[in-house]
Structures are given as structure tokens and as C-alpha cells.
Amino acid sequence: MRIFDPHIHMTSRTTDDYERMAAAGVRAVVEPAFWLGQPRTGPASFTDYFDSLIGWEPFRAGQFGVRHHATIALNPKEANDPRCRPVLELLPDYLEKDGVVAVGEIGYDSMTPEEDEVFAAQLALAVAHELPALVHTPHRDKARGVERSLAVVRESGIEPGRVVLDHLNEVTVPLARDSGCWLGFSIYPDTKMSPPRMVEILREHGTERMLVNSAADWGRSDPLLTRATGEAMLAAGFSDDDVDRVLWRNPVEFYGQSKRLDLDPADLAAPSATFAGNSILRGGS
């Protein structure tokens, strides 16, 4: 089973996770920029975070044979802090980087006027930089959040086929399905979505435009739930090809619209074959 996790916050995960993910078949990930639990107080903190997403984290992933990409944005939660607003001015540089395959996570947290503004501004950046957009849907008041997100997407002029609405559930699927956007599902140990529920949704709505992710981060989460979902699909009678479509070809197709996906494993190892196979290097410590 080859797996592309289209949404996982590897910054918050250990090398043990990379090892287990690689063993489970995860060959590629996208790490969206989001908040870190602890609110940040200014743009410099974001610069270091974004630099890590296009520097250190891909290197760390590469040690385990995992290809790492990122999406970059000012997240909706911190969009509400005026001290973080200048982050918007940093984004155009980052949106030109090779490893950046979408603008995200953007969208709503509490649906404030500040979030409206920052969401719309960043959809415009996605259009200008010819990138897809990853839209986080709010955890609270989700149905209306999805509706309102779709309205902002429509107004922006971005093609719906270049947008994924993430963290969907049974209630929000029909609305998202009709919009022409891609549908993202975050499989969590016991909250957002579970493997058996995901299988039911795939049964009812098919595998087209469906993205399954672990959204694993610093909270209670599990980077192997993509694999568990693939196994649940097989157990429920889906074919290997169905699983490959959902867990590999769909994310490749969606993020491939950036024309920046690089899934060639050739340069994953280090500068010379003599140290390929070294376990993660503990340099300097």
C-alpha cells in the first residue's frame, strides 16, 4: 500500500513516527502551516516556522525515505491577532518555493471579520501564484462554516477543482460534494472522523475527489490512521485500486496542480551514497 498523507504536521512528530510511517507505506506527505498550540506574537516567529517547513523538515523526512512538501499561509486562528497580520506580507516569497504545493491552511476558526479578510486575501494569493488552496473548516459551527467558506471560495474566482475543504464529516459532505471542491477527511483516534465512518462515506459518495489524511499534530492523533483507513476499505470490500486511488493518486492529482510535486526518490538520501542508510544523524549533539 503506497500512501500520500495530504495533511500532517510532522514538525510536532518524532523520528519514531517517521520510521513507523515509512514502514506502513507512507512515501510522501504535505505539511500545512498551522498554529502550534502556543500562539505566536509576531512575524519573525512565522519566518522561522515557514523556513523549517521548507528546510529542516524535508531533510528530516528524507532520512526516512519520505518526501515532504508544505502549504504556507497565515492560519485563521492567528489571523485574528493584529501582531501577526504582517505575516501576509511574507507569503509571496514562500509561495514561490519548490516545496510549497498550496496556500494553506486558510479558512475560518471563529468566523470573524478579520478571518474573512485574511481568507479572501490568501485565496487571491493562491490565484496569483497559481497554487491550489487548502481550506480548514471550523471545528465549531462547522456546517455554517463550510457554507460560508464556499461563498468566499466562489467570490475569489479560484477554480473549485483547485480547492480542498478539509476536516469534513457526514453532515458537511453533501454541501462540499456539490461545490466541485475536493473533500478532505482527517482521521482521528476519536473525534473528527474514524476509519469505519470514512469507509461508509466512501461507500455512499465514491472515491472521486476524496482525500484522507491523519492531520496528526501535537494533539491526540495518529499518523498511521491513513493506513488503518486503507485496511478498513479493503476489509469492507474496496479493491486495492480503490485504496491506491484514495491514498495515493488522489493527493498526487490534487497537489500535482501546483506543478511542484516532486516524488522522485532519487535525491532523498544524502549527498553521497556512503551515508545513505545512516539512521538520523545526531550531528552536533
Next chain:
Amino acid sequence: MTADHLRVALGGVPDPDWLDEALRQVAADPATITRFFPAAGRRCGREALPDAPGWTADEAARALLLTALPTDHAGYADALYRRGDAAEKRAVLKALPLLPIGAAGVPLLHDAIRTNDTRLVAAALGPYARHLDAAAWRQAVLKCVFTGVPLAVVADLDSRADGELAVMLGGLADERHAAGRDMPADATDLLDRLTAGSGRPTAREA
């Protein structure tokens, strides 16, 4: 390596017109380099160049963009490094010896050597590392050994390696042996060369 050599080695890139046009624009309007620099990997590829050993197409294209600047090479190298992803940083490091900047790029070497990204550490130890002072250079070589970067990447290794580096390598060898771990073969060889005739037991005998 020279810029001309890199230009020839890049003859077969997927989009040579893009590179030509980018070089022309950078020569005429230096600020445009900030737009071309991140795109070079997508336009020129990332393959190793058979005619420029140790260089990939994106590194060579980015180095050429830097050499095409009419002025302020040091300022642009610094800005592009600071704002670059890992591949852009690596390209700046490799371009430094081709630029008319004297020792102005040394702070970038220090930054790269501080990281734990072995590709950056390796790129910092090319010919431009002649501007590093002895203490920083020895620490960087030792870090290569420590993190498994092959010593073949270190320019001027034999001419610069000295007794102090031998002491440092010997200390690492002692620690490794005490822990039942091996030293990389290239480091053992270097230590043997440095300690030959000194009366210190060679790394192999210890």
C-alpha cells in the same frame, strides 16, 4: 569550477531558453534575481550534471544567476541564502567561490555549519572554506565525521589538516572505541595520515 564550465554543463537542461532569458534579465536588472532564483529547480531540473561533477542542474543554474549579477554579489548572496529553502541555500554556498566577494560570504558558512542538515554542512566545506579560520574549519571537519558526511566533500583536506585536528579526531576515535562503535573509514585514514611517525598509536591499532 568556473561559471563558463557550468554554463556548458547545463547545455542539455529542459528549458535552456528560460535560463538564457533569466541570465539576461538579471544582468540588466539585478532585483529580478529574487524571482528567478526559487524557480530554477523547476525550470532547469535537479539532476546531477555529468560534465560538472558534484553539481546538480538547479545548483549550477542558481550559481550562474548569481554570477550574472552586475553588482552587489555579496548582498544578493546573503539575501538569497537567508530567504532560501534548503536547495537555494546549498546553491548559494556552492556559488560563493565563483563570486567577486572576498571573504564577505563567511557568515553564510558559519550559518550552514551550525545546521544539522548534512547537505548544507557539506556544501559549506567546498573551496570557499579557505576563508574559514582554522578553529572553525577543524570543528566543521569534525562535524562531518560525527554526522557521517564523507570527507571527500572537504576541499583542501590534506593541505589544511593539522596536528590539532588530529588531536580532535583522536579524541572522537577514543570515544567511539570505548563505546564499541566504529569511526568512518575515511576519518580513520585521515587520522592515520596525520599521526604517521608521531609516536601516537594509529587509529587502527588503538
